[in-house]
Amino acid sequence: MTVWDRPEPPTRPVPLDRDRIVAAAIALADEGGLEAVSVRKVAARLNAGPMRLYGYISTKEELFDLMVDEVQAEILPEEQPGDWREALRTLAHRTRHAALRHEWLADLLGGRPTLGPNGLAVAESTLAALDGLADIDTVMRAVETVSAYYNGAIRREIANLRAERATGLSKRDWQRASGPHITRMLATGRFPALSKAVHDGTEVDAETSFTTGLDWILDAVATRLARPPA
The missing domain is CATH 1.10.357.10 (Tetracycline Repressor, domain 2)
Incomplete structure (x- = not known):
């Protein structure tokens, strides 16, 4: 099952979803490259615990896939x-x-x-x-x-x-x-x-x-x- 097929966990006190996670990861990568992206750093930017992110992504490679797909929206011509x-x-x-x-x-x-x-x-x-x-x-x-x-x-x-x-x-x-x-x-x-x-x-x-x-x-x-x- 791909990351896009897996359902997201229910919302908890700190609002979190894949869109927010990906946006935070992209911001970190824009600032410091891929080496600046980790589950811990993304969680910190979102004021969430690192373990919560694993309900949305299983690996850092999945996070990279989501980041690339988000940028693909900029590439797709109108x-x-x-x-x-x-x-x-x-x-x-x-x-x-x-x-x-x-x-x-x-x-x-x-x-x-x-x-x-x-x-x-x-x-x-x-x-x-x-x-x-x-x-x-x-x-x-x-x-x-x-x-x-x-x-x-x-x-x-x-x-x-x-x-x-x-x-x-x-x-x-x-x-x-x-x-x-x-x-x-x-x-x-x-x-x-x-x-x-x-x-x-x-x-x-x-x-x-x-x-x-x-x-x-x-x-x-x-x-x-x-x-x-x-």
Whole structure:
């Protein structure tokens, strides 16, 4: 039985329900990451005893599932885009924006899908956008390919943001600090391709990089969808 199927205990003197528990857990995670979330800390924020929470959740993993499903409500578009590319593009950008609001989400992206109502609604919306364009196996691989791209790109972006906070160095500061070492290494001639990228490549911001890569992935998916059935 999943956490969504299990009935909640009756109300006691301190009002408590899964919505309040999840909201408190998300607030803690927004402030200090997933490591700041524990049953004890959530209970303390709600002025309730830790044992009371186990009437609503069995494990911390269940709590994480509930948290992810709550954020999935932010990802679900209000209206279904008519074009499949726009639908997948919207999903990717809304996932990125949700992760920038809730950085802990990046740590949970790409795992097992949550079975909550919002997660299922996102999955339904995604698959519905591609319905009828190809056989279901091709549609599933297309969705997996796109999600693998944006989950990875989001995790990398969040990792960079965390590194900036941990070191106190912006990307530009880090580049200046590491510049002498990189210059010496490139001068050896052992890394010609990397040298060309460093000296001739155009630097873009995270959003531009994300959007460009996403469009390339969608172009590849469109090519596959256009192929006649084997």
